Amino acid sequence: MKTNPGRFFEDYRLGEIIAHAVPRTVKMGERTLYHALYPARHALHSSDEFAKTCGLPFSPLDDLIAFHVVFGKTVPDISLNAVANLGYAEGRWLGQVWPGDTLRSESTVIGLKENSSGTSGVVYVRTRGLNQHDEVVLDYVRWVMVRKRGHGPAPEAVVPALASVVAPDALPIPRGLDFTRYDFALAGEPHRWGDYAVGEKIDHVDGVTLEEAEHMLATRLWQNTAKVHFDATQRADGRRLIYGGHIISLARALSFNGLANAQLMVALNGGAHANPAFAGDTVRAWSEVLDRAETPAPGVGALRLRLVATKGAPFALRGEDGKYLPDVLLDLDYWALVPL
Template sequence: MTKTNPGRFFEDYAVGEIIAHAVPRTIKMGERALYHALYHARHALHSADTFAQSCGLPFSPLDDLVTFHTVFGKSVPDISLNAIANLGYAEGRWITPLWPGDTITATSEVIGLKQNSNGQSGVVWVRTTGRNQHGEVQLTFVRWVMVRKRGDGAAPAMVVPELADSVAAADLVIPHGLDFSNYDFALAGEPHRLSDYAVGEIIDHVDGVTIEEAEHMLAARLWQNTAKVHFDATLRPDGKRLIYGGHVISLARALSFNGLANAQMIVALNGGAHANPCFAGDTIRAWSEVLDIAETDAPGVGAIRLRLVATKGDVGPVRDADAKYLPNILLDLDYWALMPV
C-alpha cells in the first residue's frame, strides 16, 4: 500500500465536492517580518500598532495578502499540485482581519470543470475559504487553475461557473472600528486622499524589482505552496521554475505604495489574471488605473477600485489587436482598497 500522495489530476475532481485542506497554520509576527523582507511592503496600517490604533483598530493587522497567501497555500496540495498554471481570480472578499496569533484553516468547493481541447489538461474552478480559530471567515475567493490529466480517459462533465464581474461597493466589509477621521497623512507617507484621485487616472509606480530565484523559493516555502512547477525545473521544457503568481501580486502591490500609500487595506478581489509566466531574472514594474471610487459607512473611510498591472515593460497597452495579453504583461488585477476620504 502506497503511503505517498501524487496529487489530484483533472479527472479526480467533481463539481460540488468540498475539500478540507490539511495543516492549520498559526500566524505570528515572524510572518510579518518575512513578508516585509520579501516584498518591501510599508503601508502604515500594517506596519505599526500605534498607527492602527489611531485608526480605531486594537493593533496592527497582518498584511491582507498574508491572509491570501496562507489560504492559497493551504489549497495547493489538493487543487494545484499538478497544475500547469494558475489562471485567474474572482469574487474575492476579505471579511475578518488577520491578527497575530490567529490560526487559519481552509476549505475549497469545486464549482466548475472544463477539459482543454488538447485532451491533456483541464481547467478546475474552486471557491476557497479561509477561517480563523473561531470559525469566522477571513477570506473567500474563486480561482481557476489548469491541471494535468492523468491519462487519455474520459473527462468530467463540463460545468463553467457564472462569476460576478466585480464585488459591489455595498458588499465590501469594513473592519470593525476602522475610523480614518484622524488619519495622519505625514506618518502614512503621502498626502493624497480619496478625493485627489479621479476615475480613469493612471499612476506609474516608477520603481522596479528584479525577481530572484532564492526569494521566490523562500516565499513559496513560507506559504507552504507545494506546486511542483515552482520547485522542479524538469517539469517544463525550458527547464525553468515558474514564479508563484502570488509572489508577483505582492511585489506589484508593494511597488504601488509609491502613488497609493494611502490605499491601506485590500477588501475585495474583483478579478485577475496571470497573463504570462514569470521567471527568475525578470524585472517587474507596476502601474495602476483608478476604476471607481465609493463611499462607506465607516467614518472617514472611502473605497477605491484599482486595476494593478505588473509588466516587464513600461506603462502602455495591455492587449494586442486580437485582445490577447501582450508578452510583457505578467499580472492584471482588479481590487478594492480602503482609503481616507
C-alpha cells in the first residue's frame, strides 16, 4: 500500500510524538484569500499602518490562519478516521506568524480512552505549530473520537487533566504590543475594554450564506485532507460536511460588528462544533463576555468571550435537555486582546 489509510485508535501510543508532514510557507496571498473567504475586518490584520501604531513591525497574518495551517497538517495523522472532533483546550497563540514564515506541526499523544462500545476511542493530542526558527507559534490540545481497526483489548485509559480556561497571567502578548496610541475611528468602533461587562451579550447581526466552492477553497488552502469536505459521494445525501474551522473563521469575522476592537485571539479555552454546517446554511454569530482581565502590556486588556455561530436566533444555545439546539453550529471560548 502506497497510500495513507489513516491511523486507527490502536495505532496511537501514549507519549508518542508525531511529526506531521508538509511544511507550509505562508505569505501575503494567504491573507488576501482569507479576507476574500471571510468578512474579516479587524484593522490590525488589515493594515500595516494600523499594526505599526500598535507597536508591531507590520501586520501579522490573522490568528486563525496560523490555527488552520497548523491544524490542517495534523489531519492525515489524527483525524482521517475520526468520527468526531470532540474538543479543544489550553490553546495559546505564542507567536505571531509573519508573511514568509514556514510552519510545521507536531503532536504528542497525551491521552487515550477506549469507548464502552469497543469500536472506537478518544485520542487526546497536544499539537504545536512551529516556524522555521523552531519557535512555537501555537500550542493547543484537541481530542477526537477515532475508529478502532479491530476488536483488540483496550489500552489503559488515560485522560489528561486539562484547564477549563487559560489563566489570565498565562495569556501570550505579542512582543511590542502597545494600544496606547490606538485609533478607534480607524478600527471602526469606539468600544473599549472597559465598555464590555461580564455577562453582556452581543448580536453580531450580519449573516453569510455558505457555498460549496468557498468552504472547499478554504479547506484546501489549509491542506486539510479530510475526504468529507470535498467528496460529495461520501454521504448518502450528497452534501459535503463543512470543515469546522471554516465556521470558526466565519463567526470570528462576523463578530467584528460589535467586537471590532477585539483585535487578537491569544488563547483558546475550549470549543465545540455543536452541529454540522452545509452549503446553503446562513450563518450568524453572537458573543457573550465571560470574563475580563488586565495584562502587563501598555493599554491592553483581555476579554474572555464565548463566540457562537448559529443558523437560528441569537442567544439561544441549549435546549431543556442541556444539549445544543439543532441550529447551533459552534460554541467557542477564547481570550482576545482589546484596547483599554
